[in-house]
Amino acid sequence: MTTLGRPDGWRRPSPTVEQRRADVFIALAVTAVSLLNLTLTASVGAFHLGPPPSWPEQVGWSLAITAPLAVRRRFPLTVAVVVSAAFIVAQVRAAPEMQLATGALFCAIYTAGAWAGDHRRSRQVRLGIIAAMFGWLLVSIWLSIDAVPPDAFDGATGPVPPLLAAIVNVVLVNALMFGFGYFFGETAWVAARREHQLQVQADELRRARDEVGERAVMVERLRIARELHDVVAHHVSVMGVQAAASRRVMDKDPVRARTALEAIEQSARTAVDELRRMLSLLRRGTGADEGPATVGIERVETLLDGARDAGLTVRFGVFGEPVPLPDSLSQAAYRIVQESVTNTLKHAGAATIDVRIRYLAQELEVESTDDGRGGRVERPGAGLGLIGMRERVAAHDGSLETGPRPQGGFRVRARFPLAAHPACPAEAAV
Secondary structure, eight states: OOOSSSSSOOOOOOOOOHHHHHHHHHHHHHHHHHHHHHHHHHHTTTTTTTSSHHHHHHHHHHHHHHHGGGGTTTTTTHHHHHHHHHHHHHHTTSOOOOHHHHHHHHHHHHHHHHSSSSHHHHHHHHHHHHHHHHHHHHHHHHHHHSSSSSTTTTTSSSSSOHHHHHHHHHHHHHHHHHHHHHHHHHHHHHHHHHHHHHHHHHHHHHHHHHHHHHHHHHHHHHHHHHHHHHHHHHHHHHHHHHHHHHHTTTTOOOHHHHHHHHHHHHHHHHHHHHHHHHHHHHHHGGGOOOSSOOOOGGGGGHHHHHHTTTTTTEEEEEEEOOOOHHHHHEEEEEEEEHHHHIIIIIIISSEEEEEEEEESSEEEEEEEESSOOOOOOOOTTOOSSHHHHHHHHHHHOOEEEEEEOOSEEEEEEEEEEEOOOOOOOGGGGG
């Protein structure tokens, strides 16, 4: 990577239509003032360079120096060379108008530095023009020394010899003019290049922000998919089991069938409530009401009531002294129990499920076991059950154990680290 101001392949873009139009207007104004100044100079008779050429030639040299400024930003190097050459030839021909001509020369050198596409070539051209100008200055001084009248410096009072002072003054003024033209052109080019780099960086940041936003959307979609899976799969599984039980006993035991149908109704309402809660969470950014509270570990017993209504024998226990939990951890524990119950209903063929929540000294442990078919795995294509459990546990730096038990059935055990709190009772390690 190169330093700002050094050529590195970047080319300044061409001027806009508005900038080109402004150049034309500026050139017309400068040319008009130059012709006016030429008329005033001729009227005063201030012919410092010697007898002037004919009037049409004087006008021609004024136009040759100022008119090219109309395209100075479109062809900066060409304009700089043309204006410089016309300036020298006009002085050779003793054209009297040099004030506006000097300003036009300064503008041309500045523009060559600020707007040339090839900055390396621009430097070479500008240094060449400056060298040519000082060469011509030295030649003109050498040729005019003999023409200086003896009484030209009669009023001189300074300590420096008059002729030397005049030469140093001319050289110093020209050095300042050309130096400022070169410096300001270089500064303008560096500023344009820096603006370009900032624009590139801004574009890259916008692209990176968009990519991060897209990834965040994908992560959020996966999270919502897991939530929908947890909610819908659990309640639909419970409803399916209850509907099958109702169908089997509808003719023989209408009371049990009615109870199963009521359980189906309650499960459907619960599912709708949780779906409404999720949609409410998605609408929070628009100022919508937040709706029902987020599910948590305190609702596990209510969850198990649905499994009990579906025909499972449910054992549930809480061991240790409950401690306040972060909402995200409480919800993760609830979802793991919910997924375990759903898998038991869908895949296990179990009759009993045992859920235990243990508040240990440094951990929260959630365990679910059943007496169904051990060694089962999720059905191909489900993809969000055990995977969702692992992701929830990993998000809290916990650990997850899943697999068949030696005595039969299946176990899901999740451990979440807790902040330090008083030790739990000894019976917690059941």
